[in-house]
Amino acid sequence: MPDFARHSLLDLPPYPAAGYARLADRIATLIATGNDVVFVQAEAVVALEAAATSLGTAGMRALNIVTSPYGELFGGWLTRAGVDVVELRAEPGLPVTVEAVAQALAGAGGVDLVALVHAESASGILNPLPAIARLAREKGALLLVDAVASAGGHELDVDALGIDIAVIGPQKGLGGPAGISALCVSQRAWQAIDRPDAPQRSVLSLIDIKRNWLDAGRGALSGMPSALEFHALEAALDRVEAEGMAGTIARHVRAQRATRAGLEALGARLWIGDEREASRLVTTILLPEGLDAHRLAQDEAAIAAGLTAGVGAVASKLLRLDHTGPRAGRETVLQGVRAVGHILNRAGFATDERAAEEAVAGVYGP
Template sequence: MPDPDRRLLLNLPPYPATGYAKLADRIAALIGTKNDVVFVQAEAVVALEAAATSLGAKGMTALNIVTSPYGELFGFWLRRAGADVIDLRAEPGLPVTVAAVAEALAGADRIDLVALVHAESASGILNPLPQIAKLAREKGALFLVDAVASAGGYELDVDALGIDIAIIGPQKALGGPASISAVSISARAWQAIDRPDAPRRSVLSLADIRHNWLDAGRGVLAGMPSALEFQALEAALDRVEAEGIAGTIARHLRAQRAARAGLVAVGARLWVEEERDASRLVTTILLPDGLDARKLAEDDAAVAAGLSAGIGCVASKLLRLDHTGRRASREAVLEGVRAVGRILDKAGVGTDAASADAAVAAAYAGEFGTGSGDTN
């Protein structure tokens, strides 16, 4: 017999037609924008592909900042759509520098679009969003930000920063479902998207979403919207709003600081030395020679503790501790730090479990300062 609680997920009534616009407005408030917010009824990588496919066109020149495989993909999608793409690659697994972006922009006669991933879960790094946003504005370029991981973990004031397109994935810091994405789109970004040669009749067409939903009065979404997913998104937003977005951000900052302190105390080597360059969603350690993060992450205990291998060219040497969403808690951070200690012990690396526990406790007791660090 099916689990009785699971049966409650079946035969849900359609999500209310008036509810979609309300959800979009609530997301807009969380990310600080009066721009249009639309839904892509799929996981965030589809929304990213839709943005690149809808924006990319012959005659466009884009500066695509690559700090992970996601940046690689975005450049591929832009080229496929016809754009000329300049890939600016950071050092493997590390943030891009403001100086490198400034040099790339200065060296180009014209840049129509700058694309950036804000917080990289792949390697646990943070790119300098405000400074790059300023450079993009000065160049007169459209500015697109992959904020899938950072929304909810960082203050994201879309309008103040001049972000023309922001892609949001509720499944990360917002603690919501993975099968719905949101995209905020400025008026000038719509001008670049809704053009005569724009892709149409495609799940990757943002122009279709505009005409089928925004222009139709923001009622029922096209296709067959999942009532289950939208109910889950509403529940996630209820929880974030009850905590307050400032509280959600502060909880991720505290989890980051506790994880970093605990991992250092246990004897691990942080991949990102400076907190300002590190993501609040995952904390990454550099494993000793001879250890493969991909093999270590296959262990059931490692998975349960929120440990996983890095993604991309640094995958084998980086082990990530996830403290995203509901895992941004003292209990989850402590479990992850202890799991790292056990892994290093098995590898013959001396660890100090007691000091690690104390460091996590001290972070949650407020001994590491109260500055928000919300400059990125």
């Protein structure tokens, strides 16, 4: 990076205090909600822990849906807060089924909270959020959704779905910075959080954020806000709004379909056969027997194309192609598909790279 570019990152002006509320309102518009949007000045895993820590309390009963290590973490945080957690685990690396959720809710008796990850970057799956949201509403339970790897790539109409807390990480589909997160919080969720035993004077305290920012008129944030992160978030929102949220989602749909078409033509085996159950930000393939994803991901072509091993119980079997945010475009998709062909060929498996390129072109056009 040239020296002048480095200095420009260091010498940014402070972010204006009045701008934080505008950013929050812009995010609310993108995810279709009239609920409060607040910021946690850290990566999304901190925001998720803050949500669990602030919401969880002794006597609460939660159904925690686990489809990756992220769901496991959330269940642990709820348990630490004193929550009686009923854990529903999907088959390793696969989406949870609506039937399994309905059965778990029926067998759990009263449930105060349902928590799940919408789309999983760990394995490239998509959980059936609309149906689960409906089941949660029927039970009168609060609904908490980790939307870090879905916002910008999948439809996320927060109010229509009845989501009480949605955690957003701008670094994924929105193409923004990783060092700041947003939480959308309903009034019903605030009522559950605002209680005498709620954690206070803590980076994990959402009630601190409510009292010190929301209730104080949404002016200056407490602490020392990172100007770099907020300027970057504003730039990312400018780009998304210029494209339109529908356009951003459509671009991810196209990248997903082109990637899947290219990989199938290549001869690779898609991990998720049904596109409706697959993430639009990450596509995964199941490697042939005897190949290890962690080793293959060290190939120069894989590194250049951003290919990575899966995360979780089936990590060594899955190779991930990232078409997230700015990467959701023709050239990045083509580079990823070509890289898969290259590393499979080197491992002794025949692939049809020309057919793969034609399949990608068939989605994007000449």
